[in-house]
Amino acid sequence: MRKTPTEITEVHSRMSRRTLFLGGSMLAFMTGLGFRMRHLQLDQADQYRLLAEENRINIRLIPPARGEIFDRNGIVLARNEPSYRITLVPEDAGDVDKVIEKLATLVELDPNELDRAVTEMRRSPPFLPVTIADRVSWDELSRVAVNTPALPGITPEVGLSRYYPLRGDLAHVLGYVGPVSDYDLSKIDNPDQLLRIPRFQIGKVGLEGRMEDDLRGVAGTKRVEVNAVGRVMRELDRREGQQGDDVQLTIDQQLQSYAQARLGDESAAAVVMDCVTGDLLAVASAPSFDPNLFVQGISVTDYGTLTSDNHRPLAAKSVQGAYPPGSTFKMITALAALEAGIVGYGGTVYCPGHMKVSNRRFHCWKRGGHGHMDLAGALRESCDVYFYDLAIQVGIDKISEVATKLGLGQRYDLPLSGVARGLNPNRAWKADVRGADWVVGDTANASIGQGFVLASPLQLAVMTARLASGKALDPRIVKSVNGVEETLPVVPNLELNAAHLAEVQRGMFQVSNHRRGTAYSQRIIDDEFRMAGKTGTSQVRNITAAERARGVTRNEDLPWERRDHGLFVNYAPYDNPRIAVAVVVEHGGGSKSATPIGRDITLQALYGGTPPLSAYPAKDREKIKKQQEEMQKLVPGREITRRNRA
Template identity: 55%
Template sequence: MRRAPRDTEATARSVTRRALLMGGGMAAMVAALGARMRFLGVEQADQFRLLAEENRINIRLIPPARGLIQDRNGKLIAGNEQNYRVVITRENAGKTDAEVEDVLNRLSNIIPMTAQDLADAMKELNPRVNSAFVPITVAERLSWTDFSKIAINAPALPGVSPEVGLSRVYPRDVDFAHVVGYVGPVSEKDLSELKEKEGAENVDPLLMIPRFQIGKIGVEKWMEDTLRGSAGTKRIEVNAVGRVMRELDREEGLKGKDLRLTIDADVQNFVQARLGEESAACVVMDVNNGDIIAAVSSPSFDPNLFVRGISSADYAALTEHDHRPLANKVVQGAYPPGSTFKMVTALAALEAGVIDENTNVRCPGFIEVGGIRFNCWKRGGHGAVNLKRALSESCDVFFYDVSQKAGIDIMAEMGHKLGLGQRHDLPMSAISAGTMPNKAWKQEKYQKAWVIGDTINASIGQGYVLATPLQLAVMASRIAAGRQVAPRIIHSVNDIEVPVAEAEGLGVDGSKLRAVQMGMFEVMNGAHGTGRGSRIADDTMLMCGKSGTAQVRNFSEAEKLTGARKNESLPWRMRDHALFVGFAPANAPRYAVSVVVEHGGGGSAVAGPIARDALLRALTGGIPPISAYPTNQHESIKNMLNDLRLRLPDGSQPEASKV
């Protein structure tokens, strides 16, 4: 039966709508797929390319070269040397501990590795300790032969890569150990301190690299941010088993900045040798700008041992040594200054107006205060003495007397002016502020009132007074210059000199300062000066100075009546400290010096000659000439200098340019 035309038309319209709807839907789907394909293939191309490359490309940090440290004349103190090492990446070495351990065992058959080395490597390769993506150094300082063996056997060592890096080296070993310090691997303590100080998000990624080394003490530590530099990056292609196929590109980091110190390496070396095996410290300082020319703590140690991994035996030998070679006595050692403090007492009394340079005090050999006898070192007394003679012959009674008139608070104020009782700002570790006491200090520290006996003890640098060799050198420099000279040890950074602020005046009357300087001149050059035996004979380099002998034990009642036992008869630890401060030339001061010899005995006999030799070495530019010494000492000095030459590196010490 034929359909009606109207029905046929309706059906045709219906089919056409369905076709259009289906076609439109299909077109929309095609358009959506096209848009998605464009999004994935064009707009997201870089992201998917990166995801693909993550399976074959690693990005690694390149540690920068550490900045060099040089002396004031450009001689290398701390540098970098090539270090052949082997690293292993956990991700590429194996999925299980057994697989990683197998790789390490195979490696140990190629290069020397102890059981402890293998255990340490497994510990560092633990994913809970370090990321599986981070390369771990398992051996370093390899010989070229061992390094080559690893490269040849690379196919059998998945995840293992030989690398050439840089390692810190100290070519002058013991000379700068306490000043420059050394580097060592970043510890958990280092990281926690940095996170607390800078915030976890701001910690340099370099510090997360296992065994990455940073400064631990001295200049290396306190100038770490300057010396470290910033990391570079490299992209490397690896195969399916993690073997490095090729380096795709690299971006070098920024080398650390170079430092130049104020220290003269040859003067430092000479003083180190001159101190020998004594437990001692010596500082030589430029009185005009505060440059530290030498800062020696003895005995010393080789910092290279710490960089390479010091053995338990070597470390025990250092920590158990009674002369404390690890301690930087220059800034950490706080000692009773003894008679070297008498210039402080003298200037305080002069400034307070309680004496002048002609004031006489009678010394019968002691004074008695509150029923307690305070003895002079000279049992029979000095008779009537004025300021110049009191300094020259180191009369204790004079200073006992004038200190009571001036009072401890005025003495403490003068001590602070001269640099005592304050922590000088240098990039060195554990700097002590010493102790410059006054009445308020004792009350706060001990909840006790200050008494006259405390003032009397302080007047000759005993009792509560403590000073470091650095502070004593600053004191001598300020007396010499009449200005508040501040010590500095960093001369320049990347050859740009660190500016030196003009030192302000001491605020001490010039005539009173000259009176004390004249007293120090008489100490060394006067007929009865206590330091005459250590004088410089050359008229162009005459020195001013003051010795000190600091008591470290309490005298028995018998000794108080008959005199102290001689140091030679006492055990080493019970002997007095020997001290000396001075400057030269007397008429135009250039260098100041301080010397402390622990348990050395007499300051004039032990510390004075060392101070003289250190000053002569700085002034003359070489081994001191015999002509600079008193004629009656020429033979002994010649023997001493010949012996010293044997202990100095060949060619390191020229003959003096000033004769």
């Protein structure tokens, strides 16, 4: 049906309005889009350019060089050395197995390292490098470098790794570094991003662990260009990091190495302390271990060998060990009695070989007894009955107070692992910890360093240094950090009567210089360096009445782990104390195992090297000469010197 002119006009009118509306809408949209494009391209151009750059350029960390550790004379104890390694990028290698097979013809590959590398490849992107061989030699690295065209994906690299040139001589002091583990990260609230770098090394134990923040340094950065999948295309620039702080110890390397060698195959410890400054000159534990084994991750076989040894080579016995101090504790009992006015300088106690305490017989080490003993004589001949008598009169609380003044029962603030507090018991301690009353038999045991009393070799060295100097010396092991000397504190006098100290010192002098002294056979002949000391034997088993009746079994006839510990403490020179020494030999069979070691270390420290034979008793000089020849083979000289930082 034909439309009328009116209808046609109306239709055209509606179409024109729609066209106008649509055209207007499109024009508005295009105008808005234009303004938006202008805003993005001009007003926000810098922002989007930065975002694009960030997608193309990555910032990566550069591990810093670790601070080095030196002895008091500048000898390097822990350094960084080039570490050559071979890495493989799986996607560049193509057939990984074939490339590794070719590589194995050039260098010896550790099967365990290969297994670890294969595991790492499976869980990492194919463009990331994986270490195939670590700590290869320069010759091996050179062979690989020459053959890289035939080894797609293989790259020889050079980095830094920790090295301990003296190996076991300072293992228990320095500790060691090792690759960061998940366990390490779990112990840190906000771990440094450095710690997430593959195979980055941190201090695990010992001084390396305790001073990690000082030694680690600050990371550098490098900017690298990457493609869309994150593969590095080129390095744009880099900013080197800051090396960690160098640390200088109070340890004398040569004395430390001598002490370690002198302990030999014993399960033992020795500590040498300066009687003026409190500096620790040697802190030795035997047997030791090579900390270099741990740097790249110790093998299961090597670790099993260390942990299965009943002499416990991983234990830092000098600071971690807690032993009954035995008769080396008797100076404390004597001072407590003198301070309390219980005993005078001329007073004596009769020793028949035993003393009855609360229906129990406490024996002296000398079965027939010592007869009448004064204080100096009791120290000289180590009469147990004399000290039982004093202790029962003075009481454990007074003894404990003097022990505290002389440094027992304290954990010293040293950057070493597991520093022991020991145990300085009293009435309150037993009530709180054991839930029992202190009895008089406990006092008798404590008076001769048995029972509940425990002390580390470090604490015994501190005790001896305080007895020698009359000062409340504390031990220190860090001499300087980054060349800045640690401030020596003002050391107060001990709150003990000087005359009482002198009386105890007189008894200690007689121990090694009187013919009836227990250390007379191991005396120092040189008048300039005569020492004062105290021997000690601490029991690790109970001796029954039946055994005493038939005769106490000799230590030599017992299994090693049931033999008594041997101890010796001393200071020298007697009239001008310079050093204090403490030695503990586990299951050494008594003080005879520790005394000659203590005497030899003392002479080595006083002479600054091998002492003349004239310092020893004439009867021992031939044996000492042979011993010195052996020691000179074992003790490294001062051929390593301090290196300047680049």
